[in-house]
Amino acid sequence: MADDTTIPNLDVPSPPPSNESSTSGDRPECFSSTLQECLFVLTATMSIGMSSFLYGICTVITASIGRTLNMTSAQITWINASSALTSGAFLLFFAKVADTFGRRSLLIFSMAAFSISSLIAGFATNPMYLDVFGGLLGLWSAAVVPPAVGILGAAYIVPSKRKNYAFACFSAGNPVGFVMGTIFSGIAAHLFNWRASFYLLSIIYVVFFVASVWTVPRTQQVTEKFTLKTLKRFxxxxxxxxxxxxxxxxxxxxxxxxxxxxxxxxxxxxxxxxxxxxxxxxxxxxxxxxHPLMPLVTWRDRDFSLINIIVLLGFMSFSTSAFWLSLYMQNVLKYSALKVAIHLLPQAIGGILVNIIAGLVLHKVSSKILTGIGALSYLGSALLMANIKEGSSYWAFIFPALLLSVIGADLEFNVANMYVMSSLPPHQQSLAGGIFNTVIKICSAVGLGISASIYNAESTGTAALQTTLRPYKMVFWFCVASAGTSLLFVPFLKIGTQGHSAGTSVMSLEAEGKKGGGEKAVPDVGDRVVKE
CATH class of the missing domain: 1.10.287 (Helix Hairpins)
Structure with missing residues (x-):
């Protein structure tokens, strides 16, 4: 059984396993079968995309919720902002909990709690009720990310050709989770009502909760007990x-x-x-x-800091434009929830294709080039949406904008996930995921907050749901500014290809006093980053 299978204790730093002990195609020892491995990667992917799945589900039904519960534009924004807020605020806390007391139990518990909270949210009768449970859903989605990141990084500590594909699937969690959420929500709302979307979300994560019980391996052989000594180091x-x-x-x-x-x-x-x-x-x-919660030494790595800034600004453009594009379709174009979901379908298909390609080229093409392509795609997408006019063709503006946005998201997430998880040692893998995903959640909350102010400033009258084009165009121009700023940082990156054999860690390089140039390798996930 997977529960009885362990890999070397990751609670203390240890040298990477020798490449001679396994071939590049071996399945990690913590999985008893290929089926278990594939289901785990899928479960980890859905864990990282939990908050984005919720975000996508809410996006296509915001207008319906607003009308049913008589919500103002600020309250409508809080449907998504509340989950992003709690998720961003608690990610580092749960990362520390996962690394200290165990990842597997936290992941499984959070799956169950998320499913129950989603079910209860479907019975909301007023704005405060829904916003509070939106915050709870964000809380549980924060709790599940660090252990998922830590377990995945630990499982693929041995270099393997499977690793790039596993990380490609994992990186798809946020962007693909969003577009799949929009599709499922659109179908559920069309067949029943907006409440059915929350019920469906609950059912989906009940399934993954059951799957996680069997598929999630124990990657920490020894879990610390809750003592006064442990608390002092917390x-x-x-x-x-x-x-x-x-x-x-x-x-x-x-x-x-x-x-x-x-x-x-x-x-x-x-x-x-x-x-x-x-x-x-x-x-x-x-x-x-x-005993810091977030070691500042991590940020001394210039590429770590730059990739976080680039992803922050790019994803701010992605999440903000997606939210307001959906409202534009519902309020200006008068699309139903199902029609919105159908028109957003290119993102889902494009996301799957981009991640397949990323898994094939990540170890062959410079990550700097991939990041640049992603940043340009974000910018092109935002420019198309900002130039939409009344009567504009969907195929000329929205369709290519959707494809470009998911290209930007998936390429940057693949590069960033691989690099960020390589910047801390194995016993702090959950913290690495916590730092990266805190950046993402904060940028979502910040983007929604700023865009809501722009939307209200450009709105006519006091109506919560605007049917004129100008407020949406101004929000899209904010997305252009965000995406354009992220592009300015790309030339300063020095990341080459990723996904090769193991070498010396970033933190080890600092400890040994090595500065500049050379190779920056990452034994913690069996990866090597070739510096340009």
Whole structure:
């Protein structure tokens, strides 16, 4: 059984296994069969895409929810922003929990809790009810990501030709999860109503909960017990600073659009400034703390910092444009939820194809080139949507914009996931995933908050659902600015190809005092990054 299968203890750093012990095509020892391995990769992919699946489901039914529950534009934005907010605020906390107390049990429990919360959310009777459970769904989606990342990285510590394909599937979680969510939601809402979308989400993750019980291997041989000594190494103060700071900062951006005086409203400014101060305090504390929640040494790697910035700005454009494009289709073009889902179908098909290609070329083509292609695709997609006019052809504007957006998302996610998970040692793989996904969730919340303010500023009257084109165009121009800014950072990347044999880790290089040039290899996931 998979539950009894273990790999070497990852709670303490250890040298990578010798390449001589396995061939490049071997299945990782922690899986008893190829079926179990494939189901695990699928489960891990759906774990990383849990919040995006929810985001996609809500996106195509926001107009219906808003009309049923008499929601304002700010409350409609909170349907998605609440989950992004809680997810971003708690990711680092759950990453620490996973690395300290065990990944497998946290992943399985979070799957079950997410499914139950989704079921309850379907019975919402008012905006506050739905927004609160949206936050709970974001909380459980935050809890499931770090253990999924850690287990996947540990499972493929041995170099294997299967690794690139596993990581390609895994990287598809966020973008493909979003578009699949839109399709399933559109069908469910068409056959029944918007509540059925939440019921369907619950059913889907019940299935993956059952699958996870069998497929998820134990990648930590020894799990620490909860003791006073362990608690002292848990960086409770850092956890408090990070959660509170992120929550206040993102909340201020999200509520600004519906505040009486917008950004000039006193409580918006207080929340914004306090959030920034607490985040700054968290960063300062991490440099002082003996057992930091987020080791600052990770950010000394220039490529690690750059790839996070590029993905942050690019995904901000992707998630923001997707949300408002769906509302544009529902409110201006008067499409039903099912029709919206059908018109978003190219993203799902394109995402599958792009990830297949990424799995084939990631170890052959420079990651800098792939990242550049992704950033250009984001920019092209946003420009097409920003130039939509009344009566514009779907095939001339929206269709190519959807394809370009998913090319940008999937290429950048493949490159970033492989590199980010290579930047920390095996016993901190969950933390690596937590850092990367915190960046993604924060950018989603920030993008929705800023775009909601733009939408409200350009809206006519006080109606929550605008039927004129201008508010949406202005939001899309914000997406152009975000995507264009991400492109400016690409030339400074120095990442070559990824997915080769093992070498020396980034942190080991720092420990040994090696600076600049040479090869930056990553034994922790059996990968090597060739510096350009």
């Amino acid at each position: 960086d409770l103060f850092g956890i408090l600073l990070s959660m509170t700071g992120i929550a206040l900062f993102c909340s201020s951006l999200t509520i600004a659009g519906g505040a009486p005086q917008g950004w000039k409203t006193s409580y918006v400014l207080v929340l914004l400034l306090l959030g920034i101060a607490l985040i700054a305090g968290f960063i300062g504390w991490e440099g002082f703390c003996k």
